[in-house]
Amino acid sequence: MIAKRDENRGFYDRFRDRVMFPIRDARGQTVGFGGRILPSSPYAARGPKYYNSAETPLFRKSELIYGLDLARTAASTAGYLAVVEGYTDVMMAHQHGVANVVATMGTALTLSHVMQLRRYAPKVVLVFDGDEAGETATDKALELFWSQHDIDITVTTLPDGLDPCDLLVQPDGPQVFKDRLAAAQSVLEYKLDSLFRRIPQTTAENIQQIVDRMLGVIAVAPDMPSARHQLRQQSAITRIAHRLGLRQETLWARLSELRAERRRAEREAARPPAAKVPLNRAAMLDMPAGGPMLNPAEATLEKQLLQLLLAEPGLVGTAQEKLPPDTLRHTGLRRMLSELYAMHADGQPADMDGLRVRLLDRPDLLEAAQKLQFVGHQITERNEKLGKIVTRFAELRTETEKRAVKEQLAAGTADDQAALDLLRKLQGGR
Numbered sequence: 001m002i003a004k005r006d007e008n009r010g011f012y013d014r015f016r017d018r019v020m021f022p023i024r025d026a027r028g029q030t031v032g033f034g035g036r037i038l039p040s041s042p043y044a045a046r047g048p049k050y051y052n053s054a055e056t057p058l059f060r061k062s063e064l065i066y067g068l069d070l071a072r073t074a075a076s077t078a079g080y081l082a083v084v085e086g087y088t089d090v091m092m093a094h095q096h097g098v099a100n101v102v103a104t105m106g107t108a109l110t111l112s113h114v115m116q117l118r119r120y121a122p123k124v125v126l127v128f129d130g131d132e133a134g135e136t137a138t139d140k141a142l143e144l145f146w147s148q149h150d151i152d153i154t155v156t157t158l159p160d161g162l163d164p165c166d167l168l169v170q171p172d173g174p175q176v177f178k179d180r181l182a183a184a185q186s187v188l189e190y191k192l193d194s195l196f197r198r199i200p201q202t203t204a205e206n207i208q209q210i211v212d213r214m215l216g217v218i219a220v221a222p223d224m225p226s227a228r229h230q231l232r233q234q235s236a237i238t239r240i241a242h243r244l245g246l247r248q249e250t251l252w253a254r255l256s257e258l259r260a261e262r263r264r265a266e267r268e269a270a271r272p273p274a275a276k277v278p279l280n281r282a283a284m285l286d287m288p289a290g291g292p293m294l295n296p297a298e299a300t301l302e303k304q305l306l307q308l309l310l311a312e313p314g315l316v317g318t319a320q321e322k323l324p325p326d327t328l329r330h331t332g333l334r335r336m337l338s339e340l341y342a343m344h345a346d347g348q349p350a351d352m353d354g355l356r357v358r359l360l361d362r363p364d365l366l367e368a369a370q371k372l373q374f375v376g377h378q379i380t381e382r383n384e385k386l387g388k389i390v391t392r393f394a395e396l397r398t399e400t401e402k403r404a405v406k407e408q409l410a411a412g413t414a415d416d417q418a419a420l421d422l423l424r425k426l427q428g429g430r
Contacts, residue, residue, distance in 0.1 A: 311376025
């Protein structure tokens with residue numbers, strides 16, 4: 001309650017001009033205090049709105065839950081605990097008959113909080129204000145959802161930008177509050193809805209962005225062997241696939257990729273700085289390293305061809321008739337294309353399963369192929385798209401040949417008339 005002044009000139013009241021809130025642990029014992037500055041205080045403009053006791057062995061903000069001593073009995077009846085933001089939100093809820101409400105001490109929900117809450121209820125409802133929570137808070141809740149297999153974490157929002165205290169004092173506020181708690185969404189569904197509102201599902205790239213946002217959080221959580229965790233994971237993949245209109249196999253493959261990327265990032269972070277290798281341009285293009293550096297147009301076209309063929313193995317025969325493997329300049333993509341062609345020529349399905357066996361010596365190429373296939377699954381009208389790709393490859397080949405003829409003419413290394421005739425032919429007889 002008091003603190004030393006600078007230079008040992010006595011002590012001062014840490015909570016002057018503040019409304020005091022005793023903070024008790026789950027057993028009901030007071031372990032600290034919180035203080036809300038009075039609006040009329042001369043310190044209001046230069047001090048924090050809320051001020052807590054200093055950290056002590058008894059008072060740890062990241063572990064304490066305000067109101068838990070009073071909410072625990074109601075939680076056993078309701079089957080869940082609702083977590084709000086502030087002291088007054090908790091007090092107002094209890095005063096209006098919603099006693100299974102608690103608050104964290106000005107910090108985001110932590111693993112320590114969740115473990116405590118689980119002792120008293122199998123479910124947690126996070127109450128976000130009407131302006132909703134930030135991405136960080138939602139992602140943190142989703143991480144906790146995945147790391148704790150024996151508790152459900154759900155989310156609800158309040159209307160019109162109101163916090164619980166403001167809502168509860170309205171005539172119909174208590175009933176609205178109870179209804180919102182009852183209608184809480186799973187944190188998975190809440191996150192999906194949030195992404196759908198902000199990212200239009202109009203392009204393959206946008207869909208992949210949503211998938212990576214969702215699966216990226218699952219990928220960082222420990223992959224626990226329990227049956228409940230596996231069931232929860234399967235349910236999540238099924239739900240995401242349904243909402244986005246994707247195949248579950250596609251999502252499982254992408255989840256495996258993201259987990260592999262996370263493990264690589266962890267290994268990279270553990271290396272000494274001198275051992276880190278900068279990404280080259282091929283890696284920046286989501287392509288395996290190797291081969292010549294391609295310009296953006298070439299890189300995009302070569303990637304699109306593999307995206308289509310990996311997503312639609314039935315098109316491999318058509319592509320083989322029109323585009324020999326050496327059409328591709330990138331050696332890694334050329335190897336993938338050659339293997340697909342070889343499988344087709346042998347009468348085998350030219351699909352990812354076969355490619356996986358043929359690329360055992362190149363796990364980097366297999367990983368790249370899985371990424372390309374994921375994007376390819378989002379492409380519609382694939383036959384028409386392949387036709388456009390074949391045409392564009394022919395145009396690029398013609399442009400390359402024209403440049404070579406012009407360079408030979410400029411350098412005086414070619415028969416002028418023969419070169420001019422060839423150039424005229426390449427230009428369509430003009």
